[in-house]
Amino acid sequence: xGIGEQHIVKSFDIELGKLxxxxxxxxxxxxxxxxxxxxxxxxxxxxxxxxxxxxxxxxDACDAFINEQAVKVLALRAPxxxxxxxxxTALKVAGEIERMADLAANAAKRSRVLNQLPxxxxxxxLIRLGRLALVMVKDVLDxxxxxxxxxxxxxxxxxxxxxxxxxxxxxxxxxxxxxxxRTITPCxxxxxxxxxIERIGDHATxxxxxxxxxxxxxxxxxxxxxxxxxxxxxxEDLT
Amino acid sequence: xxxxxxxxxxxxxxGLSVHYGDKLALKGVDLDMAAGEVTALIGPSxxxxxxxxxxxxxxxxxxxxxxxxxxxxxxxxxxYGPGGIxxxxxxxxxxxxxxxxNPFPKSxxxxxxxxxxxxxxxxEGEELDTVVRSSLEKAGLWNEVKDRLIEKGTSLSGxxxxxxxxxxxxxxxxxxxxxxxxxxxxxxxxxxxxEELIDELSQSFxxxxxxxxxxxxxxxxxxxxxxxxxxIVEVGATEQIFTNPANPxxxxxxxxxxx
Ligand SMILES: Nc1ncnc2c1ncn2[C@@H]1O[C@H](COP(=O)(O)OP(=O)(O)O)[C@@H](O)[C@H]1O
Ligand SMILES: [Mg+2]
Numbered sequence: 470x471g472i473g474e475q476h477i478v479k480s481f482d483i484e485l486g487k488l489x490x491x492x493x494x495x496x497x498x499x500x501x502x503x504x505x506x507x508x509x510x511x512x513x514x515x516x517x518x519x520x521x522x523x524x525x526x527x528x529d530a531c532d533a534f535i536n537e538q539a540v541k542v543l544a545l546r547a548p549x550x551x552x553x554x555x556x557x558t559a560l561k562v563a564g565e566i567e568r569m570a571d572l573a574a575n576a577a578k579r580s581r582v583l584n585q586l587p588x589x590x591x592x593x594x595l596i597r598l599g600r601l602a603l604v605m606v607k608d609v610l611d612x613x614x615x616x617x618x619x620x621x622x623x624x625x626x627x628x629x630x631x632x633x634x635x636x637x638x639x640x641x642x643x644x645x646x647x648x649x650x651r652t653i654t655p656c657x658x659x660x661x662x663x664x665x666i667e668r669i670g671d672h673a674t675x676x677x678x679x680x681x682x683x684x685x686x687x688x689x690x691x692x693x694x695x696x697x698x699x700x701x702x703x704x705e706d707l708t
Numbered sequence: 709x710x711x712x713x714x715x716x717x718x719x720x721x722x723g724l725s726v727h728y729g730d731k732l733a734l735k736g737v738d739l740d741m742a743a744g745e746v747t748a749l750i751g752p753s754x755x756x757x758x759x760x761x762x763x764x765x766x767x768x769x770x771x772x773x774x775x776x777x778x779x780x781x782x783x784x785x786x787x788y789g790p791g792g793i794x795x796x797x798x799x800x801x802x803x804x805x806x807x808x809x810n811p812f813p814k815s816x817x818x819x820x821x822x823x824x825x826x827x828x829x830x831x832e833g834e835e836l837d838t839v840v841r842s843s844l845e846k847a848g849l850w851n852e853v854k855d856r857l858i859e860k861g862t863s864l865s866g867x868x869x870x871x872x873x874x875x876x877x878x879x880x881x882x883x884x885x886x887x888x889x890x891x892x893x894x895x896x897x898x899x900x901x902x903e904e905l906i907d908e909l910s911q912s913f914x915x916x917x918x919x920x921x922x923x924x925x926x927x928x929x930x931x932x933x934x935x936x937x938x939x940i941v942e943v944g945a946t947e948q949i950f951t952n953p954a955n956p957x958x959x960x961x962x963x964x965x966x967x
Pocket of ligand 1: 728752756759773
């Protein structure tokens with residue numbers, strides 16, 4: 470007797486497999502939602518933005534499916550060990566992807582407002598931030614689906630870069646608003662979108678940690694270092 | 709083998725081996741069983757779980773071909789040592805409950821009174837009545853049988869018979885209770901009642917249970933030992949074994965990827 474990759478009960482493999490398939494589909498959808506949202510911002514394309522807003526329902530449907538499927542596997546198969554981790558992390562990862570897609574849809578909504586207003590310079594940096602986040606999301610989903618704990622840890626490091634770019638973008642936007650108060654309306658939308666993107670990076674980071682847990686059964690012990698200082702930027706003006 | 713130290717060791721096995729004739733069925737097993745804890749033994753059929761359990765109260769002595777070597781230590785005393793504990797007395801301290809409920813073809817009362825009478829522990833009459841009652845109460849059976857104590861034990865349902873056997877085992881105030889697949893002949897409700905009973909009994913007794921149900925091991929035990937081919941492959945906190953086993957064999961077995 471020995472151990473194999475497959476369960477003796479083949480339908481168990483099929484049921485577990487459905488979770489990964491659904492996550493792959495959901496992740497792919499969320500990625501393209503994000504990519505389109507960034508594209509809509511860059512090319513001031515309100516139609517594309519509208520598609521993103523509409524497309525969020527599909528991501529939500531995936532989330533609902535994964536929830537049902539996970540509950541079903543828990544109830545009917547009573548999974549343990551790595552099987553249990555597969556089910557529990559699928560539930561949580563689906564939740565993270567759902568939030569990321571929400572944030573992308575919200576960015577698309579704001580882009581339609583921005584299109585009514587004159588363009589502002591910091592948009593270029595915002596697009597750069599968006600692309601960084603998109604690459605991170607792609608990579609973490611790949612790491613999750615290929616059960617690659619090492620790669621997840623490497624991807625996790627990248628959130629720092631997103632936080633750094635976000636902090637400097639925050640200052641950049643602030644500077645523009647102070648120099649030209651007419652840009653305050655578009656710039657505050659930009660600021661919210663930047664925050665959305667920074668949050669997407671945090672959700673991606675959560676997925677790296679879930680990947681690590683799913684594969685190794687251990688939590689990422691080391692504490693993340695937060696150097697996002699935007700929350701204190703401008704504080705000197707308030708005093 | 710990833711073992712966490714056991715706090716208060718009640719019984720332990722050291723290098724425990726069993727031959728049946730030429731066949732080596734248990735290959736030098738080490739295991740500590742903690743006082744007031746439930747230890748679950750899991751593993752494929754024929755891996756030596758029952759053999760191991762029978763060593764703990766010298767039941768293997770009754771099998772002519774069986775040869776036991778190594779040590780079983782109960783409260784610091786070697787069960788098999790020269791001038792060791794008398795097997796009959798040992799079995800009063802280390803009781804056993806079997807897979808199939810096996811009440812004697814006697815009254816419910818006599819079933820429970822059997823052990824105390826054998827060991828001459830209590831006087832007939834009120835004293836023995838009290839012990840029978842409290843044992844049946846502890847086994848969660850008193851309310852169901854208090855008006856029919858003179859009926860045959862075999863007239864009870866399967867689940868009740870198993871709880872009667874547990875009452876019989878605890879009537880002699882053992883320190884350890886061994887259970888060999890005690891629920892495999894019971895329906896889910898009777899199983900739940902026995903599991904609840906195991907939970908309660910673990911406050912006062914050290915329990916070692918062999919089970920083929922992974923979920924049962926997960927539900928009732930604090931420590932789990934995984935046996936394979938006459939050896940313990942892994943032992944640890946039940947929670948750890950079922951969430952993140954260290955050994956791939958354990959993982960393969962409990963997740964059903966073992967064949
Ligand atoms: N009385 C016996 N005589 C000979 N061989 C036995 C006897 N009891 C058990 N065995 C053998 O010892 C091995 C372990 O059996 P057992 O302890 O019953 O395993 P388990 O309880 O894990 O199913 C098996 O190969 C079995 O055939
Ligand atoms: Mg057995």
